[in-house]
Amino acid sequence: MSDRIDVHNHIIPPRYRARLDELGLTAGGLPSPDWSEDLALAAMDRHQIATAIVSVSTPGVHFGDDMRARHLAREVNEFAAELTERHPGRFGFFATLTLPDVEGSIAEAAYALDELGADGVILLANIGGTYLGDPAFEPLxxxxxxxxxxxxxxxxxxxxxxxxxxxxxxxxxxLDTTRTAVSLVRSGALGRHPNLDFILSHGGGFVPFAAYRLAMTSTFDADRTVDEFLGDFRRFHVDIAQASSPTALPTVLEFFGSDHVLFGSDWPHASDKGVAYFRTLYDELGLDSALRAGIDHKNASRLLRRNATTAHPATALS
Structure with a gap:
């Protein structure tokens, strides 16, 4: 059995899918793919994934009504917790919150982390056009x-x-991922919150490729140096979902450092064919065993707050 931990893996609970269908919503223009417990486990086995840390993708659960968002978030999180309980070691989860409802988000984070054993939380990069470094989200x-x-x-x-x-x-x-990274860095949120570990999807968007430009141009209206901005950008962790190509992954590793890069598949939204394509590229890069072990499971094991891999001792989380 592989010891791979996939930090970018999605669930689509039936009642959540029904709500999206009712509202005519998609994941950024991508219709919701088929998902079931059995399909997920089979895909994990095909792609040598020991543990999937699952989450609900965009558009999240807030569709204009705070109370309905709180109810749907609770339902989604309890679904994920029950999935994790049924398959110890195969699943963990990032809890869905209710932004822009900050009060509801704080309450749901407490419940999911304290009562359900969530490994962390998932936040969308922007909420109605407001990015995560905005003062409105500071209490959360x-x-x-x-x-x-x-x-x-x-x-x-x-x-x-x-x-x-x-x-x-x-x-x-x-671009959305890049914008929220810039928002968090320029607002000083990373400095104010040193105990937060952010994982950016898809290799960090454009950050590793444009970081020096982002840092330099940020000095135009701020009393900080390029190196200070670069230091903040390097604090992010990233997953390699659709970013494991021979041109992207070396840049990601060079900028963020090998200890900040984690395995991600984006299944099922990336499609089984897409996951297989990027996993094959990853396998063909010829990375040394220590580097692969870091990406596949060791780096994730330092970030996840609960032992989600009981069934596979090789990946036991510290």
């Missing part, structure tokens, strides 16, 4: 920092209309 970040929480950041639909012929999931998701 403060509480998550107090708890030493791992925060998985997933891209969402960019504010504003989509470009004709380019669904958001193709290119906009990468």
């Amino acid at each position: 970040l403060t509480e998550l920092d107090r708890r030493g929480t791992t925060v998985f950041v997933h891209p969402s639909k960019l504010p504003g209309p989509s470009a004709e012929g380019i669904p958001p999931y193709i290119a906009d998701f990468l």
Whole structure:
């Protein structure tokens, strides 16, 4: 059995899917794929994934009504916790919160982390066009920092209309991740919350490729140096979902460092064919065993707050 931990793996609970269908919503232009417990386990076995840390993808659970969002978040999180309990060692989960409802998000984080045993929380990169470094979200970040929480950041639909012929999931998701990373760095949120560990999806969007430009241009209106900004950008962890190509992964590793890079598949939204394609690219890179072990499970094991891998001692989390 592989010891691989997949930190970017999605669930689509039936009642959550029904709500999306009712509202005509998609994951950034991508219709919800088939998902079931059996399909998930079979895909994990095909892709040598010992443990999947599951989460609900964009568009999350808040569709304009705080109370309905709180109810749906609770339902989704309890579904994930029950899945984890049925398959000890095969699943963990990042809890869904209710932003822009900050009060509800704080309450649901407490319940999910304390009562359900969540490994962390998932936040969308932007909520109605507001990015995570915005002062409106500071009370939530403060509480998550107090708890030493791992925060998985997933891209969402960019504010504003989509470009004709380019669904958001193709290119906009990468910009959305980059924007929220810049928002967190420029707002000083990373410095104020040293106990938060952020995992950015898809290799960090454009951050590893554009970090020096992002840092340098950020000095134009801030009393900080390029190196100070770069230091903040390097604090992020990233997953390699759709970022394990021979051109992308070396850049990701060079910028963030080998200890900040984690395995991710983005199944089932990436499709089984897509996951297989990028996993094959990853396997063909010829990384040395120590580097692969870090990406596959050791780096994740330092971030996850509960032992989600009881069934596979090789991946027991510290």
